Amino acid sequence: MKFAGCSLTASFTPIYSNILKNTSRLPSTISRRNLTKSKILSAYSQKDPLLADAVMVAGRYFPPLFSVAPMMDCTDNHYRTLARLITKHAWLYTEMLAAETIVYQKDNLDRFLSYSPDQHPIVLQIGGNNLENLAKATELANAYHYDEINFNCGCPSPKVAGHGCFGARLMLDSKFVGEAMSVIAANTDVPVTVKCRIGVDDHDSYNELCDFIYKVSSLSPTRHFIIHSRKALLNGISPAENRSIPPLKYEYFYGLLRDFPDLRFTINGGITCVDEVNAALTAGAHGVMIGRAAYNNPWPMLGHVDSAIYGAPRSGLTRRQILEKYQVYGDSVLRKYGEKPHVRDVVKPILHLFHAEPGNGVWKRKADAAFQHCTSIKSFFEETLVAIPDSVLDSPVAEPPAGRDHLFTDIPNLLPPPYEMGAEQELQYA
């Protein structure tokens, strides 16, 4: 096992880069000398040496401006294929994969880790509480050339958090997270990042959040944190409730930007459209991650990412064209692993493509019937898409919906008092 050392490991956006777009937000304390050239080049050089060069010419690092969140049972290969047909530039996260799954399935890894090269830039999220398995899992994942490895410290699911220290519960053991991140970094050449909440149960003060960030970044090469800006409640409420009941505290997120100018932070939680993404970036966020809105309403949400966030041309594909391409993909993967995936698995992300459009209700009912007998994606589309008017199938993405422009305006007045590091910590982690 290699030793992690103290090099900067962080992700970067390759095209129409925020590196180039947002240099004014870059604190002078981050400089090129902090970048580990091999780590940065490794992710892209095989795919596109020009992109890698562009990153090095920029000489500065920023996390992706926009990413789609990891979501279990949602951001699988099928969803990511659809998302990539809509946006070229969004970074896509996998569902969380337990380190143990990777280790125990090492002879069957394609099923869990393979993806089409079109899906770059793509991040593998792993979860776990065993350093040896995290190390092995990271090493095994290297063969699949993910662009970043992210460690889950935010999942409140009892299935995860209840099994010892795993998911959001890990926020209570920052020393372990620091060790885990060192071990992960030591076994990969790509950037490593942490996704976490702003607190857990009663450990929800701003200072405790800062202690976590401080310790993890001091003990490991982690320089980029994705902050789901609400705390996790580990006892009693469901994972879904844990994504709505604890209030969002964006002021904690922006406090981190002020108190850790050498680190990079992506904001997550409750952001629903490109207007709000741009508002968060304007308020200083280094990156924005969206989960549910990108899954439940992918066309208007992702359809504007390339132009409104990256300043790049849109793909220009209509939904009919997207579905034609998706059908080719879908029929090529059906029953690849025994009975799986079924038509229903492959169609699942498509079911949200006509959200609130004319014909959507009828289409869903036709889909339910078609699932009973269709054995190919082609036949499924032939049978069901007649419910969607041509005007919907052939229209370009409409103007983006207006966002809640007040979302971040009050933040400067709400910021928590600056982080005060205890003397004990100062000594321990100096």
Ligand SMILES: Cc1cc2nc3c(=O)[nH]c(=O)nc-3n(C[C@H](O)[C@H](O)[C@H](O)COP(=O)(O)O)c2cc1C
């Ligand atoms: C169905 C579902 C599954 C999720 N699975 C994961 C996961 O595997 N790993 C993770 O870090 N977060 C997971 N999350 C949380 C999201 O990544 C994100 O932090 C959360 O939904 C808040 O962002 P949003 O308000 O934009 O949806 C999941 C969320 C949903 C809705």
